[in-house]
Amino acid sequence: xxxxxxxxxxxxxxxxxxxxxxxxxxxxxxxxxxxxxxxxxxxxxxxxxxxxxxxxxxxxxxxxxxxxxxxxxxxxxxxxxxxxxxxxxxxxxxxxxxxxxxxxxxxxxxxxxxxxxxxxxxxxxxxxxxxxxxxxxxxxxxxxxxxxxxxxxxxxxxxxxxxxxxxxxxxxxxxxxxxxxxxxxxxxxxxxxxxxxxxxxxxxxxxxxxxxxxxxxxxxxxxxxxxxxxxxxxxxxxxxxxxxxxxxxxxxxxxxxxxxxxxxxxxxxxxxxxxxxxxxxxxxxxxxxxxxxxxxxxxxxxxxxxxxxxxxxx
Amino acid sequence: xxxxxxxxxxxxxxxxxxxxxxxxxxxxxxxxxxxxxxxxxxxxxxxxxxxxxxxxxxxxxxxxxxxxxxxxxxxxxxxxxxxxxxxxxxxxxxxxxxxxxxxxxxxxxxxxxxxxxxxxxxxxxxxxxxxxxxxxxxxxxxxxxxxxxxxxxxxxxxxxxxxxxxxxxxxxxxxxxxxxxxxxxxxxxxxxxxxxxxxxxxxxxxxxxxxxxxxxxxxxxxxxxxxxxxxxxxxxxxxxxxxxxxxxxxxxxxxxxxxxxxxxxxxxxxxxxxxxxxxxxxxxxxxxxxxxxxxxxxxxxxxxxxxxxxxxxxxxxxxxxxxxxxxxxxxxxxxxxxxxxxxxxxxxxxxxxxxxxxxxxxxxxxxxxxxxxxxxxxxxxxxxxxxxxxxxxxxxxxxxxxxxxxxxxxxxxxxxxxxxxxxxxxxxxxxxxxxxxxxxxxxxxxxxxxxxxxxxxxxxxxxxxxxxxxxxxxxxxxxxxxxxxxxxxxxxxxxx
Numbered sequence: 005x006x007x008x009x010x011x012x013x014x015x016x017x018x019x020x021x022x023x024x025x026x027x028x029x030x031x032x033x034x035x036x037x038x039x040x041x042x043x044x045x046x047x048x049x050x051x052x053x054x055x056x057x058x059x060x061x062x063x064x065x066x067x068x069x070x071x072x073x074x075x076x077x078x079x080x081x082x083x084x085x086x087x088x089x090x091x092x093x094x095x096x097x098x099x100x101x102x103x104x105x106x107x108x109x110x111x112x113x114x115x116x117x118x119x120x121x122x123x124x125x126x127x128x129x130x131x132x133x134x135x136x137x138x139x140x141x142x143x144x145x146x147x148x149x150x151x152x153x154x155x156x157x158x159x160x161x162x163x164x165x166x167x168x169x170x171x172x173x174x175x176x177x178x179x180x181x182x183x184x185x186x187x188x189x190x191x192x193x194x195x196x197x198x199x200x201x202x203x204x205x206x207x208x209x210x211x212x213x214x215x216x217x218x219x220x221x222x223x224x225x226x227x228x229x230x231x232x233x234x235x236x237x238x239x240x241x242x243x244x245x246x247x248x249x250x251x252x253x254x255x256x257x258x259x260x261x262x263x264x265x266x267x268x269x270x271x272x273x274x275x276x277x278x279x280x281x282x283x284x285x286x287x288x289x290x291x292x293x294x295x296x297x298x299x300x301x302x303x304x305x306x307x308x309x310x311x312x313x314x315x316x317x318x
Numbered sequence: 319x320x321x322x323x324x325x326x327x328x329x330x331x332x333x334x335x336x337x338x339x340x341x342x343x344x345x346x347x348x349x350x351x352x353x354x355x356x357x358x359x360x361x362x363x364x365x366x367x368x369x370x371x372x373x374x375x376x377x378x379x380x381x382x383x384x385x386x387x388x389x390x391x392x393x394x395x396x397x398x399x400x401x402x403x404x405x406x407x408x409x410x411x412x413x414x415x416x417x418x419x420x421x422x423x424x425x426x427x428x429x430x431x432x433x434x435x436x437x438x439x440x441x442x443x444x445x446x447x448x449x450x451x452x453x454x455x456x457x458x459x460x461x462x463x464x465x466x467x468x469x470x471x472x473x474x475x476x477x478x479x480x481x482x483x484x485x486x487x488x489x490x491x492x493x494x495x496x497x498x499x500x501x502x503x504x505x506x507x508x509x510x511x512x513x514x515x516x517x518x519x520x521x522x523x524x525x526x527x528x529x530x531x532x533x534x535x536x537x538x539x540x541x542x543x544x545x546x547x548x549x550x551x552x553x554x555x556x557x558x559x560x561x562x563x564x565x566x567x568x569x570x571x572x573x574x575x576x577x578x579x580x581x582x583x584x585x586x587x588x589x590x591x592x593x594x595x596x597x598x599x600x601x602x603x604x605x606x607x608x609x610x611x612x613x614x615x616x617x618x619x620x621x622x623x624x625x626x627x628x629x630x631x632x633x634x635x636x637x638x639x640x641x642x643x644x645x646x647x648x649x650x651x652x653x654x655x656x657x658x659x660x661x662x663x664x665x666x667x668x669x670x671x672x673x674x675x676x677x678x679x680x681x682x683x684x685x686x687x688x689x690x691x692x693x694x695x696x697x698x699x700x701x702x703x704x705x706x707x708x709x710x711x712x713x714x715x716x717x718x719x720x721x722x723x724x725x726x727x728x729x730x731x732x733x734x735x736x737x738x739x740x741x742x743x744x745x746x747x748x749x750x751x752x753x754x755x756x757x758x759x760x761x762x763x764x765x766x767x768x769x770x771x772x773x774x775x776x777x778x779x780x781x782x783x784x785x786x787x788x789x790x791x792x793x794x795x796x797x798x799x800x801x802x803x804x805x806x807x808x809x810x811x812x813x814x
Binding site: 049086094263265 | 349351352353354357359360361432433435436437438439487488490491505506507508509532533534535536538539542543545546548695696697698700701704727734735
């Protein structure tokens, strides 16, 4: 088990190396000059040239990459081009926010998605099944910016129950923190719930038609025990896979939702750093997101074993 | 009885807490990138910097230069030396004394520090001398009339020398000035918190205890926060949101005259617009009144050139051009394209900019000029502008209080912001002369001559002067309407 985890982690290193190269190359392909943007209204050709030099942008690209990768190995993400701040503390400052939003959204998605999928599968072809399908597809297809603004209009402006946007750290004011996180988490969560409901339904249908379920029913076991103990557990593998993929995506930052609700997480950091061509910050966030996806996938593999005792890693 | 007393005490304590601290929350349209005046280049930085830092001089409602940390000044040696008498008894937030040495430290830092964005503005300064503890002499290389106006902006912001030396490149993360508010903390993309400077030199100010800035890049989100009461004031208000703010009984919208301009660069070196007659044909189709009414609902000011009506260089005798389709057709024929022609207009993203471009497109279409609209992200837009890689490019200027700052770098041969690639030695001569003359009337005359040439050559079509519209709760009072668009919160108060 430990050996498996170690092997997976080491096996991921080439992937991460490839990601660093890609991230670096992609940021350099963006049109627009960070020095020019940074100088803004004060830009003169001499100042731009001087600043490019100071920022090391005039060096050959492989030298720039090597120096960045070298610092990374020492745990140094460099400094923001925008305000010279160290990148690592910026990431640490944003991490709890993004983590909280992701987990909250995932919780909402699970609470909505799994029961809905189970119900739809058990009553296949009924009105409930059709209703779940419609809701799930709506959840997936309504864009987050639209749902977000709709929720703000309803709950903040019309009803006045929840502040429209912003963020308070949970350790400052937990109640307000949860209140502020509710709408964005719901916005993100509904889209995920849709996908989870669909996968749960399909997987459950497949399992319910298997012989061992019929055997269990024939043994005279109650419907609830059959559904939750025998069927759902066996149906869980594909669902867990989907959840893992989605969680990885969430941890990279919810760009649109964070923008609508003014949540200062990774999503807004990415947008800001793209617009300012703040390469060091952008590279760090993308790299971090890749790492998050990777780690979540290792976690998902471990979960497989926990769910299905036949799966063993050695 | 005992319980009653406890309850009363609790209520009293709560009321006491609620009454003790007043917080004014301001919604901005972006997160200020850098609070160190040395390194700042974004307009939005100045909103926050002006509360933390006092400047040597300030501007009043009529763009007149008025005393701030300098109580008085005199111009000597034929305009090549400025002697400032400083306000006594001023201290920076960290307790450092403000004096002539601090002024010298600041001006020298702006002139020479690595990566300084202020070096260009202060390029005319040869030396800064400490005369006595409260007197500073600034010696120029040659007479430079815009100096005082420049000192009313970031180049005149006085930072604590102690803090700047100690923090170095990190000064922007915890700035220390002598202004009405002290920096407390910032969280990127979330908020900047400032607290009242209890020892502010102007007794009785500021009025509120805490000032919080929050960035909302999206217009709808910014407005939603004002409507719901989560913020007390937003700047700017998108034109489409004016109605919902005006209709709300608790809110009001106020429009400030601006000092910038908006319009279109026309590339004079390549593409169809290199032909002067065709530039004139396109410009003659623009109906500025309609632009103001349709896109800005009457909150912009049709423009006759680079200088807004609030500037002393504004020339009333030059009218904002009216649309003239006959003239446009005549110029098309003169340019050898009687049936019209087509060109690409490059713009930055945003609903208002897209709407504007469509309005220009419809106007030009009346005489057969086809405008193709190309939208690129702002960083790319600047890049293309600098390289001259466009046919027409819509980007404006935030404006500077002195007229020089609105024209010198934009139409001078090889000027850094002269994206159109325009070069006219006569214009250069006039611009340089206007820098060295100090009498406003004489300078206005020179700028009018420049404007007349530029309006004929058309490297740039000046279309309107944006005005800043702010939306605010009716509880907020005491914010002066100064045309540089910066809100000064020194006297701001929050009523019941």
